[in-house]
Amino acid sequence: MQPQFLKFCRLTPEIVKNAAEKFGTPFYLYDENTIVEKCRQVLAMPNAFGLTVHYAMKANPGKALLQLITAQGLNVDTSSLNEARRAFLAGIPYDRMILTTQEIPFGQDRTDLEKYIHAGLTYNVCSKRQLLLIADYAAAENVPLSMRIHPGVGSGESASRNTGDKYSSFGVHLTNIPEVLDTANARGIVINRVHVHIGSGGDPVTWRENIDRELMFLEKYFPDAETVNFGGGFKEARMPDEDAADIQALGEYATQRILEFYQRTGRKLHMEVEPGTFIVANAGFLVTRVLDKKRTGKDGFNFIILDAGMEANTRPLMYGSRHPFYVVSKDGQLLSHESEKRKNSDAFVLVGKCCESGDSQCLTKNGEIAPRLLTEPQLDDYVIIGGTGAYCSAMSPYNYNSHPQYTEVILRRNGDVQVIRKPQTMEQIVQNELPLEISQTNSTNKRQKINASYPIF
């Protein structure tokens, strides 16, 4: 049975084969129809007094995807000034962006931030220092600000992805809200939006608790807030045994709470959410080819060496994330499907081509090897790694072992496959490097005395 996360996918083995022959492996392939349908799902979330959806572009910041997603009606959640700049270069106006960052803008960054705010960017203040640095400008321009709250609790797929509890540093901690608000009030700054992001993969119970806590903060501390931003963290199912967040149920819950809030206070809150993974994760496929096969002795593993690995999808190494695998023969036949094991399935370990033991697509959170069942691919067959639309191209050490950033293509709804990122060249990899100045090199073989006054580190 076709898993839910492939419900809208229009990718076929034949398209894989044709694209591989045309562009050469490895490459990322994004399915437009999946993205469009996921945007539609999120935009259809139930709400009480209006909904704005910001796409968390850190998940995948490519120009074409930004254009596609914003064309569906989503705005953009940016995590850095550079993301705002990048979105603008893709044609997205600043008034469709919210900026939530750990950065502190100095110099040109500060000038730019003020310019972006002037053009309509929503600045989501995350610390007292951020507030203080923008205070004069915001007060003078009479610009309201958003504030990110650290709610003291959190959820997440792993300890290192837990954004809400004491283990993370994001936002104004709940114990500091009064102090930071006093600072804002003293300068006449209005906080018209409250933001809490609890973390990726949160279960529905935690998400509902988050909604309750945030509305409590909002009622207690933020009399001017008109918008409640629930952040992102809609869990997506990448594997057949995983469950995606039920955003319909979450929307219904939020609607009910926002209506109750209205009945208590007379305030109509606009709702915002910031999905990233939920929009693009299952729209992305990393198409690789089998370079080699090895068995490490009788008690060893069956290794399948692919022509892409950690330099294109580091999530298994960083977080022990699992991705679905599909095997397509070199002549375009589907041999193995993640949720429907075919004949002759055996346990294999899929690894990349980097000179790094961690370059594996089959790791657990503890770094152990977890072989996976699939029909044995032959040399030169294609192995497609699914669920690679989010935090893969965006968060990989592209140039490790001096490999290039790979081609990215999109499968349009009409069946066309178009390039949206050309492969990086070797000249581009080294374009900012400067040689060692030779006049200095001559001295390196002579032993210099270390100046005794050097206060060595």
Added chain:
Amino acid sequence: MQPQFLKFCRLTPEIVKNAAEKFGTPFYLYDENTIVEKCRQVLAMPNAFGLTVHYAMKANPGKALLQLITAQGLNVDTSSLNEARRAFLAGIPYDRMILTTQEIPFGQDRTDLEKYIHAGLTYNVCSKRQLLLIADYAAAENVPLSMRIHPGVGSGESASRNTGDKYSSFGVHLTNIPEVLDTANARGIVINRVHVHIGSGGDPVTWRENIDRELMFLEKYFPDAETVNFGGGFKEARMPDEDAADIQALGEYATQRILEFYQRTGRKLHMEVEPGTFIVANAGFLVTRVLDKKRTGKDGFNFIILDAGMEANTRPLMYGSRHPFYVVSKDGQLLSHESEKRKNSDAFVLVGKCCESGDSQCLTKNGEIAPRLLTEPQLDDYVIIGGTGAYCSAMSPYNYNSHPQYTEVILRRNGDVQVIRKPQTMEQIVQNELPLEISQTNSTNKRQKINASYPIF
């Protein structure tokens, strides 16, 4: 007391401050004197019948460092065809390179590989398939090949960095040696070099066992081998409580075994080693600045937010690696030194500026937070992350959150600080991106019927 790994370092707090004011943080700074002295140490390893040292450029492939290191007399260990190309662009001839890769060369790659071998590159065959693909060329040109053996045992700092045992796929597994050798013999190919790499961080006992095993393989299977390559994996101490490999003792042990081998067989073996981390790890410093400070409640942590993190040093997130921290005040005073705690030390968690909970420099191998003792830095002070010369700039997801690749500079032995990599610009980040073709976009809001003949994945 100054730890051993800073013995040759000429970096001073004043140099940090001046460089930071000139180039802006964050940036990587490499200490030339440390690199030169580490090269000298490795080149001075005891040996019986000659030694060649290959620098494992995957650790740090920057042009200037390649030029500096090869100027000291080291050759280059390349892990991909692209690394060979990159080293050549840095001015290093192919006859000073050895190539050990998981790649299978097709098309242009194959043509190039033959060209490089013709120019003197040593090809270290790692699988039967690699041998078969190069066999005709090697036989016709009468070029001897090297062979990497998978010795069936290994060591490493973590499961995912264990390159020698059944958990890794590198090299011709010992159980396959006869079969692969038969293939070589049938084609008249001479294997004149045997290579085993056991893995990073191996303890001396494992390393010695490796030497014994490799010489046993060599004696049993490789009558034509003239060179024994022991790979890399010299453990380097990044922290004061860590011990570096005693390469003098390892060299003495290898010398003794190679002499015994000579007495038994009459064969004089040339020795090779391939250090990467050992040469550059402690020569590298990531200079960051304190952006913000936060405390997450009474039972929470003291967070120090730096202007660089996982996008510049991902090793703590990937492997739980520890790095030394130094705090330098914004006016250039050393406040805190890793191996000599100063007054008012407290436990802090150093994190970066990415919108990612895992963006921390204080993680254990299990992803837990491990706060570190240091004198409290103030806003805008410098925090220097040491031990970042290897696998940091080379293996980081530079562009996560759309941050640029950062400036790299080198502190010359004469005290000059020179730029060896200019910072990446936003235009460069997006230079290969193509926009969505607009003629297609118009259709995205119309619901298309899925063609029923689509064999959906």
